[in-house]
Amino acid sequence: MDRTFTVDEARALLPAVIEEAAAVVAARADLAEIDFQRRSGGRSELGGLPELKGLQARIEEILSGWSELGIEVKGIAPVLVDFPSVLDGESVRLCWIEGERELAWYHRTELGFAGRRPL
Known part of the structure; x- marks a missing residue:
């Protein structure tokens, strides 16, 4: 989806993005722990392969939702997203990073x- 956002439109979406980013961060940490335990021959209290696949699916669901809105996902560790925009006639990205x-x-x-520059 090719979409441009005004600063106000992007800022209006940001609370939901921050909330969903927190879910990505939690899933990312759980995913790392389960994967580490599996590779080292142990078992995580967080589960095994089914839980790992579920976490991957949850992360993909969130990222796909952002993409459908026109938000560009640049990374998940840390979570980094851009909102395509135009400022003073120039193509820019309104940029938000985890934290x-x-x-x-x-x-x-x-x-x-x-x-990056301050708005």
Whole structure:
């Protein structure tokens, strides 16, 4: 979906993104623990292969939902998303990374994360 967001539209979606990102972070940690225990021959209290597959599916469900909204998923460790936008006639990405409390950064589309600037 090719969509551009205003700053206000992106900020309105951010509380839901933050809540879902917390679910991704929790699933990511559980997934890492189960996978480590499986590879080391142990058993995790969090479960085995069925739980691992369930966690993978949950993460994919959240990421797919964001993509359907037009949000670009750049990473999950840490969770990093971009909202395509236009500022002063220039293509930019409104940028949010796990741990931030608000949408306060952007970067020119072609510069990526390294070009982040405050809104």
